[in-house]
Amino acid sequence: MxxxxxxxxxxxxxxxxxxxxxxxxxxxxxxxxxxxxxxxxxxxxxxxxxxxxxxxxxxxTRRRREALTEGARNVLEALFMVLTDVLDSAGEANRMLDNLRKFYPAVYDRYTKEGTAKTRSDFGKMLERGIAEGLFIDRFNMDLAITVLYYTASAIVSRKDLLLPEGMTEREAFVQIISNFFRGIATARGLELVDDYLKRYDPAHSRRK
CATH class of the missing domain: 1.10.10.60 (Homeodomain-like)
Structure with a gap:
């Protein structure tokens, strides 16, 4: 070094x-x-x-997520792992970005523009891999799907004033929303896996057992 x-x-x-x-x-x-x-x-x-x-x-952070998903059985499981890690690590990252925006706006604007492009590229590669693995259909607008996934995840992890149903935690809302997103583009095989991973990653499901 x-x-x-x-x-x-x-x-x-x-x-x-x-x-x-x-x-x-x-x-x-x-x-x-x-x-x-x-x-x-x-x-x-x-x-x-x-x-x-x-x-x-x-x-x-990117390297940690790559290591986290090494044992994933398919890209859909990897996406659930990555997105739940986004939620788990949001506190520190949001504090840094909030301070950056407040005190160093020029650096914030430059970094977020480049960081958003990288994140969108990563999501795009994973969605394309899901199509190749037969888990996602190939008849959807990729750019729109990436935008929806990116801004949905960002809204849950960064909005302090987000109104959720009474008794629902941010994690429960997050898992429900991304599950519904994946259902919208999933093949029959993909739908089976979404339901399986929803049971594993949704804390509300564990309480209902």
Missing amino acids: TQKERIVEQAMRMFATQGIKAVRMDDIARQLGVSKRTLYELFGDKEGLLYLALNCYFEH
Whole structure:
């Protein structure tokens, strides 16, 4: 690992645990035992370092999800795993993005534009794999499906004012909504698997037993 990579990794951890606004270039320099001048020579300013640290943070997230889905029996199970992990890890990620939007809007705009494109690409590849595996029909608009899936997931994990039915948790709503989405594009075999994974991932189902 190069010095620059080591600095980005450490800054990423500090931003995630201490908050983007709270961490100063002085703090990062002191933590790593380097001069502040070195930081500015390598990254230009805090925004330059912050952008790379965010890329590092979300690349770690992508790798964790890849490892999580290695044992998935098919792409539909992998999608359930990824989407439930999105919900489970939303707290820290949302805090970082909220701080970024508030204090560094230019970095936020750049990162979210690029991050959205990457996420949509990942969803698209998984949906295409589902078609190839015979779990999804091939007669739907891929771009529209990706948009619906992306913004539905985003709404559940990031909207603080989302009104849910009384007694329903965010997790229950999330699993129900994504299950209904997959049912809309599933083949007969895919529908069987959706029902199977709904039993495994929906906490409301466990309480009804």
